[in-house]
Amino acid sequence: MPNRVLVLGGGVSGFSAVQEFVRSKGKNPDLKITLVDRHRGNLFWPLLPDLISGRIWPENITYPLQPYCRKHGVEYIHAEVKAVFPSQNRVETTAGPLEADYIILCLGCETNYFGNENIKSHAPGLKSLHEGTLIRHQAKEVVANRKKTGDKGLGHIILVGGGYTGFEAASHLAHFLRACTGVPYSQLHTLVDLWIVEKGDKVLGNTSPGVQHWAEHLIGSYGVEVKTNLTAVSFEDDHNVRMSDGSLLHDAMVIWTAGVAPGPVCAALDVPKVHGNRLEVDTYLRVHGIPNLFAAGDLAGAMPPGHQLPLRMAFQFSLAGGRCAAGNVVRTIENRELRIYNPFDVGYVIPLAPGHAIGVILGLEMHGRIPFFLHYAMSVLRSYGWKNKIQILKDLFKEQFG
Numbered sequence: 001m002p003n004r005v006l007v008l009g010g011g012v013s014g015f016s017a018v019q020e021f022v023r024s025k026g027k028n029p030d031l032k033i034t035l036v037d038r039h040r041g042n043l044f045w046p047l048l049p050d051l052i053s054g055r056i057w058p059e060n061i062t063y064p065l066q067p068y069c070r071k072h073g074v075e076y077i078h079a080e081v082k083a084v085f086p087s088q089n090r091v092e093t094t095a096g097p098l099e100a101d102y103i104i105l106c107l108g109c110e111t112n113y114f115g116n117e118n119i120k121s122h123a124p125g126l127k128s129l130h131e132g133t134l135i136r137h138q139a140k141e142v143v144a145n146r147k148k149t150g151d152k153g154l155g156h157i158i159l160v161g162g163g164y165t166g167f168e169a170a171s172h173l174a175h176f177l178r179a180c181t182g183v184p185y186s187q188l189h190t191l192v193d194l195w196i197v198e199k200g201d202k203v204l205g206n207t208s209p210g211v212q213h214w215a216e217h218l219i220g221s222y223g224v225e226v227k228t229n230l231t232a233v234s235f236e237d238d239h240n241v242r243m244s245d246g247s248l249l250h251d252a253m254v255i256w257t258a259g260v261a262p263g264p265v266c267a268a269l270d271v272p273k274v275h276g277n278r279l280e281v282d283t284y285l286r287v288h289g290i291p292n293l294f295a296a297g298d299l300a301g302a303m304p305p306g307h308q309l310p311l312r313m314a315f316q317f318s319l320a321g322g323r324c325a326a327g328n329v330v331r332t333i334e335n336r337e338l339r340i341y342n343p344f345d346v347g348y349v350i351p352l353a354p355g356h357a358i359g360v361i362l363g364l365e366m367h368g369r370i371p372f373f374l375h376y377a378m379s380v381l382r383s384y385g386w387k388n389k390i391q392i393l394k395d396l397f398k399e400q401f402g
């Protein structure tokens with residue numbers, strides 16, 4: 001009997017789990033791997049904000065799952081996962097029920113609107129190709145209106161949430177507006193008020209004061225205003241948004257980058273959760289108490305030895321998590337000792353579109369061009385498929401020197 005493994009989600013962690021199984025298949029011909037995802041392509045998230053400014057094109061950050069799976073003997077099912085029943089080794093999907101001996105949950109997270117349905121129906125997040133393209137399209141309308149009326153077409157573009165994504169998206173919007181209109185960054189406010197608003201009293205809350213200082217300084221130089229202790233509360237109609245200080249902003253475009261959380265499939269699982277509703281996992285990435293259920297990536301609140309808090313949501317940890325979970329499934333099957341999930345943290349970078357970045361790399365705080373180029377070098381290296389890598393390089397080269 002083959003060992004049936006279901007990998008749910010073909011994003012960063014899910015795809016790296018599948019690759020790990022493919023690598024070990026020579027030694028385990030009995031493995032039957034099935035990958036389920038509601039999208040046909042693996043999306044390279046670190047370059048999604050670049051879609052807004054048009055630096056990168058959608059097709060160059062999407063890697064089709066089916067051809068890879070077909071080539072490596074992995075079954076790929078294009079379907080939405082509806083529910084997971086680990087005690088019955090069963091998963092409900094829109095393509096019907098699936099059974100497995102082992103399940104790896106890699107479903108990632110979704111934009112968290114904290115239950116605010118009004119905002120959800122008006123403000124896109126930045127969690128899909130569609131949303132990236134939509135934001136670019138809306139920004140184009142701002143420019144078109146400006147050309148038509150000669151004054152502020154749309155009054156405000158508001159990024160709600162002063163985290164990494166809010167900063168990145170705001171910088172790409174500024175870059176796009178400047179490129180289309182020729183209005184310098186220092187005068188962008190004559191075109192539109194471009195704000196990052198943050199409910200708390202500081203932005204980039206989980207970074208160091210040095211990173212916060214440079215991020216605010218750089219984003220300010222691109223014509224973006226940062227406002228703390230402020231958030232969007234509701235849309236009064238399709239264009240006017242009520243803010244938490246009671247003010248009404250007219251002609252506002254709102255982008256919700258205030259946070260993410262695991263989706264309904266995970267929320268419905270009756271297992272212990274940690275901060276942010278992420279699944280509690282043990283040091284081998286098994287969901288607590290369920291020996292055949294593993295979790296990796298953003299939805300897993302993994303706490304490697306010595307950590308007091310779950311690892312932050314990041315590409316590097318998802319990649320390592322997928323590999324570790326897949327390796328531990330194989331070790332379980334082979335009755336070998338499991339490997340502890342303890343990834344090395346290389347640091348992080350917040351790239352800002354016009355050519356600067358802020359971050360901490362190998363413990364060193366950095367800002368300016370070097371982290372910016374490191375981010376794009378890593379992006380080219382880590383994206384999948386030669387065609388995508390070459391196209392991304394071409395896009396970047398055209399942008400920087402074209």
Ligand SMILES: Cc1cc2nc3c(=O)[nH]c(=O)nc-3n(C[C@H](O)[C@H](O)[C@H](O)COP(=O)(O)OP(=O)(O)OC[C@H]3O[C@@H](n4cnc5c(N)ncnc54)[C@H](O)[C@@H]3O)c2cc1C
Pocket residue numbers: 008009010011012013014036037038039041042043045046047048049079080081082106107108109126127165263265296297298299313314315316318349
């Ligand atoms: C805009 C943006 C920029 C980012 N930039 C960086 C960066 O520069 N550096 C960095 O380290 N990290 C970055 N991240 C974070 C990083 O991308 C995530 O940590 C990583 O993608 C998480 O991997 P994952 O496998 O958990 O989830 P994902 O990669 O999101 O994959 C989840 C997969 O599950 C599928 N799925 C979800 N629900 C279902 C369902 N019910 N049924 C079927 N399929 C489903 C989805 O289609 C998706 O393919 C960024 C994230 C975003 C959103």
